[in-house]
Each structure stands twice: as C-alpha cells, then as structure tokens.
Amino acid sequence: MLDHLLNPTVKDATQFIGRYKSSRVIVIYGQVEATYSGRAAAQLRLMPRLIITKPDGVLMVHEGYREKPVIWNPPGSQLFVSVDGDVLVLRSIRYSPREYVTIRIHKVYMVSSMEIGLTEDFKVIGTEKDVVDAIMANPSLVEDGFKVLSREYETMVGSIDILGEDKLGNLVVVEVKRGEASPEAVHQLKRYVEYIKGKNPGRGVRGILVATGISTSAYRYLKDYGLEFRRYTHANIINYT
Amino acid sequence: MLDHLLNPTVKDATQFIGRYKSSRVIVIYGQVEATYSGRAAAQLRLMPRLIITKPDGVLMVHEGYREKPVIWNPPGSQLFVSVDGDVLVLRSIRYSPREYVTIRIHKVYMVSSMEIGLTEDFKVIGTEKDVVDAIMANPSLVEDGFKVLSREYETMVGSIDILGEDKLGNLVVVEVKRGEASPEAVHQLKRYVEYIKGKNPGRGVRGILVATGISTSAYRYLKDYGLEFRRYTHANIINYT
DNA sequence: GCCTAGGTCCCGTCG
DNA sequence: CGACGGGGCCTAGGC
Incomplete structure (x- = not known):
C-alpha cells in the first residue's frame, strides 16, 4: 500500500518513480534545483525541497512556507524521469499552453508513494x-x-x-x-x-x-x-x- | 535532517507532529476524514489521503488528483494536535476570516518531516x-x-x-x-x-x-x-x- | 478545443 | 490591519 525508499541510489529512485508515476501519488524529499519556462519563467537554486507528483500529471515543488508550490505543472501535464550522471531529472511538459518544468534532484532523502483516490461527489456548501x-x-x-x-x-x-x-x-x-x-x-x-x-x-x-x-x-x-x-x-x- | 515514523502509534505520531509543527514541513499519509467550515463548508469521508503542514500554519489535505488541496487553511493559521481515542486529530484555525479545519486520522501509515527553507529572492520573469x-x-x-x-x-x-x-x-x-x-x-x-x-x-x-x-x-x-x-x-x- | 466566470481563490503591495 | 488587483492563477461549465 505504502512504499518508500530512504536515501536511495539515483537508479533505484528513478525506477521507483517510473513504476508509480501514473498510478500513485509520489512524495520526494530532496536536494533540488528547478526551472520553469512557458508563459513566464522562473528558476530555483539548489536547496532542500518537497516534490509531489500525481497520476493526473500534477507536478509540484513546495518550499517551507506558502500554500502554493513555487514551481508546478497542472493536471494533464506529462512527466518524464531520467538520470544525468548522479542527478535524478524530472521533466514535465504541459501542452496547452506550452510550459516546461525541469527538476534536478542532486540528493534524494526519501521517496514514497501511495495510492490515493478522489472524492467524486465532493461538494462545497456556500458558493x-x-x-x-x-x-x-x-x-x-x-x-x-x-x-x-x-x-x-x-x-x-x-x-x-x-x-x-x-x-x-x-x-x-x-x-x-x-x-x-x-x-x-x-x-x-x-x-x-x-x-x-x-x-x-x-x-x-x-x-x-x-x-x-x-x-x-x-x-x-x-x-x-x-x-x-x-x-x-x-x-x-x-x-x- | 529527515525524520519519519512508519505505522506509528497515535501517541508517537502526536508527539512527532507536536515536536516539528512549528519548525518543519510535515507530510502524513493516512486514513483521513476531514471537515471545513468558515466562509463556506465542506466534508470528506474516510479515505487514504496526503496531509501536509508547514511552519507558517499552512495545512493541506490532498487527494490523488488535482493541483489544489481539497481542504486547507492558508498561512497564518494555527495548528493544534490532539488525540481522541485511537484517532489523531488535527485542528486548524484561521482567524481572519474565521475558518476551521478538523482532520481526523484513523490510521497513520507514515509521518515524515524535514526542515525546508524559502527562496527569499524568488522572482518570476514575464509578469x-x-x-x-x-x-x-x-x-x-x-x-x-x-x-x-x-x-x-x-x-x-x-x-x-x-x-x-x-x-x-x-x-x-x-x-x-x-x-x-x-x-x-x-x-x-x-x-x-x-x-x-x-x-x-x-x-x-x-x-x-x-x-x-x-x-x-x-x-x-x-x-x-x-x-x-x-x-x-x-x-x-x-x-x- | 477555446472561452467565460467563480474561487474557502492565494498572494503581494500599499494605504 | 484591511483593501485592492494580479496570477504561469486553477477549475468547472458551455459552446
């Protein structure tokens, strides 16, 4: 149900993410740098951060404060995992409008994953x-x-x-x-x-x-x-x- | 740097969250029910979900899809942790406007925590x-x-x-x-x-x-x-x- | 697919 | 502290 790896090798982490990215929520603690480009552009220098991916294509880079991710791609984006030397690379493409997020994880402290559903009949009262x-x-x-x-x-x-x-x-x-x-x-x-x-x-x-x-x-x-x-x-x- | 507990007792999880809630990001995988009331109201039945708290008071309940949390309180909110029988209870109060989030975690699969900073000079280009x-x-x-x-x-x-x-x-x-x-x-x-x-x-x-x-x-x-x-x-x- | 309008919008800035 | 307007807004509903 819940899987996780502590301080995995780049290879193991890559495999882990590849296996679950289209069926589960994945949470990664890591030493991370990231860039975004598309309608606008932004860049993040190397630092410990939290990364979350969801099977619908959501990719988020969270920092220690704020509710919103600093860098993200919304549902419908496509996620690619690869390795560049000792660095785990996540690339995400949103197609309309075209937007690119690239995340380079120099150190994975932990990667974990669990299958989580969706409340289909969710309703907010007072709209x-x-x-x-x-x-x-x-x-x-x-x-x-x-x-x-x-x-x-x-x-x-x-x-x-x-x-x-x-x-x-x-x-x-x-x-x-x-x-x-x-x-x-x-x-x-x-x-x-x-x-x-x-x-x-x-x-x-x-x-x-x-x-x-x-x-x-x-x-x-x-x-x-x-x-x-x-x-x-x-x-x-x-x-x- | 990174701490975590797997399938902890309610008591251990409570202690863990209490220790880190004002200094670190905390991630919880659990069997969760939740309610929100304030400017509007909403309710979630028991289901596996992902919960994130940040030291600035952010509390988020994420499901398996969507970029936004289903239930949340923004920065500035205050978080309280308690135990109700076998259930771990998180209560969050936002003061202006007044809004309440109550999360009841019937089973904690994993709780983890790491200190994560903030990119002070973060800048988006193209605004x-x-x-x-x-x-x-x-x-x-x-x-x-x-x-x-x-x-x-x-x-x-x-x-x-x-x-x-x-x-x-x-x-x-x-x-x-x-x-x-x-x-x-x-x-x-x-x-x-x-x-x-x-x-x-x-x-x-x-x-x-x-x-x-x-x-x-x-x-x-x-x-x-x-x-x-x-x-x-x-x-x-x-x-x- | 694009267009339109609401949102517990969040978020920064300025009074 | 509230008020105001932008946002990579996101998200749901129509066409």
Missing part, C-alpha cells in the same frame, strides 16, 4: 450558486415583490446572474457575490445595467448588488452610479438550499 | 510589471512618438497602468495584460477612458490595450468602444527588462 439558488426559490430575499425573469441572462457584456422585475414594473439587474463585494463587482453590475437600459429605452432599470458585505470604496462607486446594495447573511440563505 | 517596466524604458513599444505622463495613475474607478500622450497631443490610456486579453480587460480600459474623457473635456483621449493576444469577443468589444489593441511578444519586452 455563489447556492445564493442564486436560494433567491430563485425565494425571490423576496432580493426585495419584497421581486419577480425573477431569467437566470444567467446572456448579454453582449457578460452574463447577468438574475434579471427580474420589481413590483412597479422596473427591470432589475441582480449581481450576486458570495462574500464581500469589491469595486470590481460594482463595475460589473454597472455594465449590465447600462446594457439593459440601452436595450429597453424608456423603461426603468435598477441594479442591485447582493452580497454579505461591501467595501467602503465599492459602496461609494455603487452610490455614485445610482445602484443599490442588499446584504444577505448565511442565515437568510440556508433555509432555501 | 505584468515586467511589461510595464519595458514600456517605461521604451515608450515606443506602445507606438511611435508615445510619451509617458504617469504610471499607476490613480482614478476614482481604478488605477491606470500607464497614462501618456501621443504625438498629436491626445491623452492615451494604456492598459497592460501579461497574456491574452479578456473582455474584462477591455471593460477596464473603457472605464478608464471614460473617466479621463470626463476629466478632460474637449481633449482627445485614446485607449490602447497592450497584450500578447486578445480573444475574439474581447476584440469585438474593443472595436465597438473605439479602443485600440497593440500586440507585444516576449521578444519585444525582453530587451528592456
């Missing part, structure tokens, strides 16, 4: 989709008398989360954010409102931003543009999901 | 900043006769990468993207141009999007708005960085 779902089920979360006309209404300038109508017959553009709304969210809403206004001359059009909160500068933009903000809390939503 | 630097050094990359007036010019609607002037005395708003420009980039540029026009009535104002490429829909928006596109290649830039 933007959940909030939109709740509004669809109970439109009054936006405001009293609000009626939904369309979800994911497609326009030339992007897709509107919810397009609806208020009790006075005005069109209402609703933009939903799962957390704190930023200025960018307000600009987005403004764009949609201007588009809908252009398409419906003479008709009243309102824009409502629905989020758990809003930054002060975003709120200033919002007010400048004549848009509205509606706060929701997790408690508002939870009953309708 | 947006590099492109802007190159234009600052050689404004004609934008167009012949272009003069820079200001970098990161702050406005009410965001900060303009480069504000300049063309040879005819028109104001020129330059928006730089490191890769393929999306519609979002065009909207951003349009916003800035409108703002600058509003502040400089009667003066000619142009908007130029500088990127390695542009999607077809983004190009359509760009033309509709009367904006311009200037392609750059890595080769254009590299001489000026």
